[in-house]
Amino acid sequence: MSAIPEARRYDAIVLGAGIVGVSAAYHLFRRHRSVLLVDRAEPGEATSYGNSGVVEREGFHPIVFPRRLGALMRYARNDEPALHYHLGHLPAVSGFLWKLRAQSAPARLAEYGEAMNPILSHAAAEHGQMAAKARAVEYFRGTGWLRGWRSREAFATEAAPLIAACERYGVKYEVLDGHDVTDLEPDLAPVFARALFLPETVSVSSPGGVTKSYARLFEAMGGAFAHGDALTLRHERELWRVELADGAATAPDVIVALGPWSMDLLRPLGYRFPFAVKRGYHQHFRARGDAALARPVVDMAHGYVLTPMRQGYRITTGIEFARRDAPPTPVQIARVVPQARALFPLGEPVEPEPWMGARPCLPDSLPIVGPAPRHPGLWLDFGHGHLGFTLGPATGRLLAELITREMPFVDPAPFSAVRF
Incomplete structure (x- = not known):
């Protein structure tokens, strides 16, 4: 330039x-x-560069601090795919986490949805306006995305707040059973008992x-x-x-x-400002044979997104709390790849090592x-x-x-x- x-x-x-x-x-x-x-x-x-390339319409519920003791103890073991932390970094983010806990109360989450709905309702259109002028429409897919749960019990508990918010704000959704999921994405293995299909969410093949x-x-x-x-x-x-x-x-x-x-x-x-960085990783994989996905898929049980990109099928991980500039520790990729392989016929990785990035976050x-x-x-x-x-x-x-x-x-x- x-x-x-x-x-x-x-x-x-x-x-x-x-x-x-x-x-x-x-x-x-x-x-x-x-x-x-x-x-x-x-x-x-x-x-x-390193995100899942999704323009969400239904982002009414942020990442929250676990309020149930069982979930908190599970994350404390530091072996969950959705969350990894460097023990020595926890004192540095303790203030952020304390504020995040306060912001995770139900009343605060309702306020978050009210604040976010107006701007989320314009998000895809604002992208569309810029993409048309930039001749970038070829990157965009209007195929929606899938959020999948591996048990009916988990779906009943975890999907209910999202469904309620979609109904409150007029966002389209469809509840799918396992057969519906494989009808929509034939190359997915039948591992999801229930899923939400969000047709208004847009995705791209290269953010x-x-x-x-x-x-x-x-x-x-x-x-x-x-x-x-x-x-x-x-x-x-x-x-x-x-x-x-x-x-x-x-x-x-x-x-x-x-x-x-x-x-x-x-x-x-x-x-x-009560600011923290959440690190995250991605890696691209080839598909085996002629397997293909038309849209991003979220495996809600394991906290990763599998999404088709120009470089291959990208797996993006959950959250890592660590110093922003500390050396990469991509253990979450290693944890979720077997789960992703059980979901979709992934082949060999495209890159030898995962990519690492950082998300700028505030507790609300x-x-x-x-x-x-x-x-x-x-x-x-x-x-x-x-x-x-x-x-x-x-x-x-x-x-x-x-x-x-x-x-x-x-x-x-x-x-x-x-x-x-």
Whole structure:
């Protein structure tokens, strides 16, 4: 990508070129702002590359702290596929976990659903609008996705809140039995006793490819991209300045969209949000013979997603609590691969080692989108947790509307930084 003249002035600088930052840059540029997008790497190569590529419609229930003693003891053994932790890291996340426990109360979960429904109802359309302009529609599948349970008892207990939320918010769903599942996906083994089919959820064959397409669209429109170090950001003479690989840039507005690296910049500025990073892994596999899947499948008992990607069939794992930059410990991949092989005829892995990424999370599972409380011209767009790919274009639009003082298309109050 092209270099930029030294100390060039922009209306806005967006720090971070994942799906969240690219979307914010795009929406600001559409509103006639000159925008510079800055990252150390190329767009779409970090968290935006390694997710399950799903644009959820029914994301009304976040990951919660286990409230039953049996579940808590099971996770404490540290041998569950859905959760792995580094024992030495637990003191560092204890405050986050305590707040997560409080946010897992039923009343809080109801508030979460009320806050999320308006923006989730726009998520697929916001992607669609950008994808059409970016010529990225080829990545998208309107085939919905499956959430499968291996026992009727687990389905009755665990699916009930999701079904109730779908009915409350008018989201389509179908309850399938084992025969229905194999009718829909003939190459799945009959291991699910019950499943939910969510037809309004959209998925993609390459989330990294989608993000790169959106970034190319932003540049083709006239936006600028540069490599630079976000941690060089400083405030001088009512402008924000960031050092680039070739020169520097200034702007009155700067957007922090650094995902799991956001607090590296914000802590020195005095912000103490209850932030944690959840690491995750994926690996691609070939299918045996001519086996195929048309849509992502969630194995609810084992906490992984199996989804068709351009690189192969991607298995994404659950949560790992560890230092963000600690060496990878992909034990969860090893735990779920046998379960995935029992579900679908997977062949050999495409890559020799699993990929590792990090999810930026807040205990109420809502992102922060809006102005920083104490620094004029500093804007925040991070903390999307497990819904970053889903929400990136929608929160990018919301942030751009706030910066340009338009009427926001959804209520921004639930996403305000002042809630902390």
